[in-house]
Structure formats: structure tokens, C-alpha cells
Amino acid sequence: MTRRRHPVWPFVVGFALTVALSAAPSLLNRAPATGCPGDPDEITVGAGYDDSMDRTQRAVINAWQERGRTARYVEISRIPDDARAEMAATDQEGRCPYDVLVLDVAHLAEFVANGYASPVELPHPASGFMATSVAAGQIGGTQYGVPFAADVPLAYSIGATDALVSRIWGGEEPGARPPGQALVQLDDYEGATVNLVEAIGPEVVPLLSDPGAMPGGAELRAVVEPRLEAWRTALKTGLIDGDSLEHSESDTLRAFRSAPLSAPMVMRHWPSVFRTLWLDDRFRDADDRLAFSYRPLPRGGVLGGSVLVISPKARDRAAAESLVEHLTTPEVQAKLFACGSYAPVLAAAYEVGEYETRRFTEALTCLRGDAENPESLVAEFADFAQTVRRAMDGALLRPQLPYYSRVSETFRACALAVLRSAGPRDLAFYDTFADRLQAAAAGRLPEESSACG
Template structure:
């Protein structure tokens, strides 16, 4: 059985890799066609392949495999939550949960999960999906709906709706993300560091750059709507500060920065020889900063503060827990019991206090803002300083404010194509390599990408 499962997984990976290679070839062809506007092809349709026979989906030692990204929290608390489930809380008849960290890259992780799903693989039972992927995985049949009755309003509205597609709940909120501004209190004359690298994080930051600058990319119906304000926001040199009426220059080094690199530069107060005083990042950055002795004064007070965006808005991030379409039927009930535990108030409070994951439950925010909630004890022999209850209360208030104003990315099964095209154009504008005319002429290409059509002409960006 073990040899058969290994052979199946190898076959699935090979098939998945071939499918992803075909997709890349199609995208490359679209990027290198003639320069004049051309027609669009038919919508992309997933390749139909048979699913793995259910009798071959037992999993290694009957485990419940949960596919996710790397645990980037300060103390690997997410894995501790899973260990606690397996050792103390799991019903005796349920299979143990195996946390499988697929990749630390959002883009690579999505591609690998999608490739295996297209091949009909049952290698994963539960998927921890970025909220931006839910539409793709739901409408292509990679995941299945989950019955959820939230009439009591346990979940935050934004994260809950992010997991809903066509009126059904395909993803149960697991971690909530929204933009926060970090400001050094000991150095306020430096620049503003964003994450504008050529990955999904770059797309998010460019969308926010335009929104915070008063421009638009998409209207309320997710139709492309570029205008003069879009161009002005994308070419502005500064960014308004959340705590004052001033602005700070956005550092050119942002073009190569990701979340982790930004945190390192913020701690050091410099990047590429330029001083850094402000940073846009996710809530989890708070714990990584607070745990560093360099970010606290002699009185142990933080040398930085954090605010939700002053103008409101921003891009909603985070993750959901989803059931694979190919999960073995007798694993569904155990998977749902695990999901219930991961979204319980106790687990969500621990993930927040010790790891910095944004809670998805309203009650967790209310508890911390009222001065309660669990704090994370300092580990024996560790020099990590965990946030105090006062610091957790302040952070909870800012995260909640940001989540309540953040907007989801388009619920399109072809969002990944749109993201790549938009990011290429936005980076070109910011690098002063794309003209105003070329940028506005990209609207048709963006519309085509959003609807799953690849252009046969050379992209204007």
C-alpha cells in the first residue's frame, strides 16, 4: 500500500508539473506576440483527468494531511496547536493530523496545490488556502463546500465572506490579514518601505498604493476601471502617514522587498544605504519585531508603534481551511472536527498571542480590547520577549479596524492571471518604463486576464 501511494503521488506530481508547464507556455506565448491589439482566446478550462481511486487514498499511516505554507510565527505556535490536537484533544478514532508545509512562497504553493488538484491527487486532505485562491479552487472543482451555520456571528464578516463562492462556504476562516503601518519612534526622518517585488505581495501593495492615493483599478463589479487618479496614485513619490497629516517618500528599494526582507530592514533602520522609518506589513510582523531586543528600549517599551491605514481600505489577506474534493469520505468528519478546533476561541487566542496570526473570531478581538485574553509565556532559556497584554490589546484594535475596512481581491477563478498582468504593468509604471498611454491601453488585457482569456498580442506593458 505504501509503495502504491508513493507511486501515485509521484505520478500526480509529474502530471501536475506537465500541466503547469503548459500553462506557463501559454502565458509566455501571450507575452511575446505581435504588438498590435489582437483577439482573445476562449476561457481557460481545467484539464479533465480521472480522480485517484478512493481505495488508494488512505494516506501514509492513515494520516489527515493538512497542506499549508511555512509557519512564520516567532515560536512555531501553529505546529504546537496541531501537536496538542494529536496528543490530547483528538477523538480516539480520528486519524492524526499531519501538517505538511508545502512552500514558503505564496505563488509556488498555489501552483503546486492546483497542479495536484488538477491531476486528481488525494495527497492533501485539508488545504490552507490564501483567500485570493478560493474562487479558483472552488469553481475548478478542487475543493468542496462546507456546511457552516454562523448566525451567531462568531466570524469576522470580511474573512467569512472571503471563503464564500456562489452562495456556498468553501473556506472556513483560519487567519485574518489586513495592512498595518509600522513606525519607528526613534527615527522618523527615513523613508517608507513597501513590498513591491514581482510576486503576489507586489500586486497587493500596488493595489493599495492606488487605492490609498485616491485611484481605482476595479469598480464594484470587479470590472477594470483605470482613470487619471489611478495614474497619479501610481506615480506619486510619497505615501500618507497614518498618524499624521504628513507623508514619507516610498523607497525605491521596495521593488525588491518582500515581507521578511522588509522586517529585517525595519529592524536595522536602513536598506541599501537609505534610512527606513515606516513599513507596510501584515499583523504577524508585530510579533517578529516585538521579540527582537533591538526593538525595545531599556525600559522594555517598544521602539515602534503600529496603526491601521489612516484612510481605511487596503487589501484583505489571510487564509481559510478547505476540504479537498478528493478527500476520502471517512476522513471528512475528522477533518471537520479538526477545523472546529483550529477556529475555536482558545486556539485562535493562542495563535494570536504567541504567533501573531490575526484572529478570525469577533470574540477574540473583544476579549483583548477589554484587557483580557491569554498572553504567551516566555519560554525557559529563550531571549524572546513576547508581547504584553497591553501591547496585544493595542494590536488587536488596529488589526480589527484594518480588517473591517479592507477589501477582498476579485473573486475570479483566473485571479492569478490578472495579478501577473496587473503587477507587470504597475511595476513598469513605477520604474518609469511604461508610458501613460501604454498603461491605459492595458485595460483590455486586464479584462481578458480576469475572464480567463490569454491575449495573442504583445502586452502593452
């Protein structure tokens, strides 16, 4: 008996027909393969709104040109998370992403995990950069972001606030109430997360830095509860202004600027507000001396700021790298600092006393303004610069997690729940807190509402 043979080629034809018919619609519907919109010789730089005086950052980037290449600064939104959404709404298969991103350091790990950032080499020797800024641009030991602007909080004070600062940020045990009041930012946004991390102290950062080894309830409670309880009490007794629970940066600044100069007050804020206070006649005494002081937070503030990220699909990588190099020269960094209040990432740009000899004319013009005694202003700014530099040396890095924003939301929701509570929370609450952090770090959404406790 002969074994029946099954013909092969009808099988092949049927297979090929099915695959071809499936692919046809997507081929037909595919958008016409046009080039990227805009000028092909232009580097597009995506960023949040530049609200500095005179939009210095925007001006510096738009003014760059090299061998026929130019740069266009695209301001996306004033709201940081909206800007992040626009930057993140770029697929690997999309044709024309932003060539360069001015990215908040908090989101670097997410963008690296998504493949939106490519490894870069620092355009200048690493020793010239501030070490914490360089570390903030590294993920897993690889440099993905070139430091662009630093931000580290300071305590701005009216009157004598040493005891108050130690009590709020120094980890000091409760005792007699110090005089004065503190202004912080605890509205439900990323700013509250960094305030809470600073409240708890540097020990909380390593606790949240490994997505595979997030803490359990008891461990979490041991680290965060003492300081959160201290802040809860401070809010209750008015040592921290109760309105801080609804305040973001602009609200805090407004409250500080309108506060009476007779009572001690301390405000936690970024270096960018120094200029506003420094040039406000209200904060000058009869002898034209500053009526406020500033200092780093005792146990370190959380490093903010931005890094420059080059897309793996940048149309002209060499030009993008050249732009990044230009933006991190001492002269540009000094201009951004003096004119736009962006704290520099280069050590050289903190040496304000050398601006004259290094011919940083634009930066000096911004510092001098219309003052009758401009050199005293330059000297004051030099002192401020050294304070920011000291604060940078002790700055804390946020956990570098691909799901950082989800972890941050969860951490904030639970920690704020503690601050808003009538009394201390029990272990069951911290168990829930820890479970939610573990899920968030792995990118899993909570099964119930995101509200904690």
C-alpha cells in the same frame, strides 16, 4: 424488385470492437487500485511552510485527535505559488486529494472554479467571526472557505510619520515633502500587487472584480493613474525607498530593523512581524516603552490570510469538519495569535484582556515568556490586538476571480511599468493595460510577451 437489406449485426460488432480495443490499453495501463497512501484514519492537511515561531499552526493541527481520527499537516513549500501549484495539481478524477487545504484567500475562487472546494457551513455562528474574513471565504454568495487566519497590513512607524502615512496611503494631494521615508514591497510577486492596490485605494477593487466587465483604457486610467503617478514621484524623490522596487517582506523588515531610530520611517507590513519588533530590545526606550508605533492604513489594507477548504473528495468529511471546527475555536485562535502571530478570525480572540478569565493558558504563556514584568507585555499585546481588529474592519478584499493569479500578474506588470517609467504614460499604454486585464480575467493568455508597455 426486392429492396436489398443491409445486415445490422456486423455493424454493431465492428462498432463494439473499436470501442473495446480503444478502451483496453487505458484499462491495462491503469495504476493498480490501491488505497490512499498513509493512515486511513488520518486527515491530510495541505499548507505552505509554517515559519511561525515553534510552527504553532503545524503543532495545533498535528495535536488534534477525535475518536481515533488524527490530522497530518503537510508543509508544501515556503514559496506561496509553489504551494498553490501542489494543491492545484489535483484532478477531479484523482483518488486521494488533500482532505483539507489551508488555502491563501487569493486563490479560493480558482479552487472553487476547479471544483477542488466544497460548500461548507461555518462551524460557529457567523457573528463570532470577523465579517471581512467570512466574506473572503464566500464565492458567489456560497461559503467555501472557513476563515482560519487573517492578515491585514499595518503601518509601523519610527518617529512622527502622520504626514508621511497620509501622503503615501491616504490619497493626499502632493504638496510640501513630509519628513521621513516609507518602506514598501514592490518586487515582482503577489505582495507587490497588494501594495499597488493599497496605493491606488479601495476604488480599484470593484473595477477589477467582474471578469465580464473589466474596465476600458480611459476608465482604468482615471482610477489608477493619479495614485500611481504619486508613487512614481515618491520613488523618484526618495519619499519611498527606491530599494522597495526589489524588496519583498523579509527585505523590508530587515531594512526597518536596522534603520536609525533618529529619523522618521514607516514600514507597511503584516501583523506577523509585530512580535519580532515588540520583543526586540532595540525598539525599547530607556523607560522600557515601545520605540515604534503602529496603525491601520488610512484607506484600508488588502486582506490576506488563509481559509480552510474541505475537498469534495475528503475521505472522512465529518472528521474534516470536526477538525475545522476545532481550529476555529477561540482558544486555538488565541494560541495561534499569541504564539504564532497569526491574526485571529474570531472577534473573541482579539480580547486579550479576557485570556486570563477564559483560561487561555497556552496563549498567555507565550505572551509572558521570560519577562520580569509579564503583565505589561500582555497589556501591550492587547493594544496591538485592538489595532489589528480595527484594521480588519476596514480591510479590502481582493477581486474574487477564478483567474485571479493571472489578473494579478498582469496588473502588477503594467502598474510596475508605470512606477519604473521616466514620465507619465499615455492613453495608449492604459488601453493596452486594460486589454491585457480583460484577457487575463477571461483566462486568455496574451499573444505577445507578458511585459506591459
